[in-house]
Amino acid sequence: MDVSESIIYRHARVSVAPMMGYTDRHFRVLMRLLAPRSLIYTQMMKDEAVIRLQDRSVLFGEDRSLKGVVLQLGGASPERLALAVAIAEPYEYEAINLNVGCPSSKVQLANMGACLFKQPKRVAQCVEAMRRATNRPITVKMRIGVDECDRFEDAVHFIQTVHEAGCNDFIVHARKAWLKGLSPAQNRSIPKLDYHRVLALKSHFPKINFVLNGGIVSYEQAMLWLGSFNQVMIGRQAPRQLQLIAQLALGSSEPIECQPVLKKYFEYIERNTDSNRFHHMLKHCVGVYQGQPNASFWRKAVSNVMQNNNLSCLQDLLHLSGQMDQSIGAI
Ligand SMILES: Cc1cc2nc3c(=O)[nH]c(=O)nc-3n(C[C@H](O)[C@H](O)[C@H](O)COP(=O)(O)O)c2cc1C
Structure with missing residues (x-):
């Protein structure tokens, strides 16, 4: 099967965001049972961690029948990321996602996450190398801007450069990140949400798939944005309101029999x-x-x-x- 044609991957209306400490393999099993038509992201794994794993089955831990899971990787070295992708290949993830959104200082120190937004060429090289290691879609999760690099044109330049390397799916957290002065938690609430910026990016690149992320807390709000986007990604509300994911996946706000x-x-x-x-x-x-x-x-x-x-x-x-x-x- 051409994995890029996977039904869940292409048609899920809702995805559960990668979240350290939450979207572990047990959570993914529960979510899969509750909302079979949703896409679920793993928490970020550093490329090096994947490469060094002794017992790979322990960390990946996916039952191969567990469809609809996307592996998120962190890294900035094309060679290491490609190796991590090759190692993950037998676990049949729907897609591999590169983290270009995390602003934590530890992640920055390794030149990973949000700071890569200012290095589109490097991200393009990473995507190109990752694509060579698999037929699965390589996707990117990003912010609308980072530090002073927050104009519409900056995001356009980033997306254009990375798209030319073979990425056709961008998950956009609709707020910028500050690399200094804000903690990761503050970077998820203090910079203002700008959904219309993501909408403008989508209009600018009509052939690219955009997934909207950030601040979505209710069924009604998500449905509103699903009028413009094929998929919304839910983060913090997913473990708090599991039924919300199931309802969005089904397109009905009726209570779910649990x-x-x-x-x-x-x-x-x-x-x-x-x-x-x-x-x-x-x-x-x-x-x-x-x-x-x-x-x-x-x-x-x-x-x-x-x-x-x-x-x-x-x-x-x-x-x-x-x-x-x-x-x-x-x-
Ligand atoms: C506890 C926690 C851990 C997170 N870990 C990751 C991560 O590993 N990779 C990533 O790209 N984003 C991570 N995020 C960010 C979320 O994926 C998401 O982009 C963010 O929370 C905004 O979505 P929301 O407003 O729906 O929560 C994390 C968020 C939280 C709250």
Whole structure:
């Protein structure tokens, strides 16, 4: 199969953003069950980390039937990135994404992430090398600007240069980043969102795919932008409101019946957990009913089971989820 034709990759209306500490492999399993038609990004992995891995299956950890996952890489060396892409090839990711959006000082120190926005030629070389290592789409996640390099023309120049190297998909966080003076968290809230800048870029490059990211918090808001973009990417709200992703993937704001999904996810936990991992696997369920009546009741119940570290309580949670589904009219 020509992977660039993958149905999920081309037609997903919503994607879950790469987020360190959140979009780990357990979260991706839960999300896949809840919203099969969404695209899910891994948290960023440095090219060097991929290359040095002893037991690659542990970190990638993807069940090969887990479709719709995009691997995000961090790096700035065409050779190392190409090697990391080649190593990832057997894991059948839908696409490989290069991080050009992260402003953290640690990432900057390695000349990775957002600072690469000012080095379009280098990014183009990276994309070219990555493309040679796979047939899968190579995509770029970026900001609308970085520091003083924030004019419309700067973004046009970046996109044009990188597009000529073979990237046809740009995920754009609709705010600029400041490389000095703001923490990564501040860089996700202080610079103003400018969705119209992304819209203008899309109009400027009608043949390029643009995904809108940044500050999308509700079904209505996402649907509004889906009138102009083929896909929106949701970050912080994804682990907080898991149903939002499922609803956007389905194009309906009706409540989702979660008990069958949780049943499968709990079976996955039972198959894969030990006492160290139980907490990490279950924590992703906290936001399953967020936004629905009695959501706090569910959150407390999940927290209690996590605290007790008691696998046998999963059946009680499952029973509760059946009651939650009924009370919100999902059945
Ligand atoms: C905890 C956390 C970790 C993140 N890690 C990454 C990352 O590894 N790679 C990346 O490109 N962006 C990362 N981001 C940025 C998100 O992908 C996204 O672009 C940003 O949060 C804006 O989207 P939102 O407003 O929907 O949250 C992270 C964001 C958060 C909150």
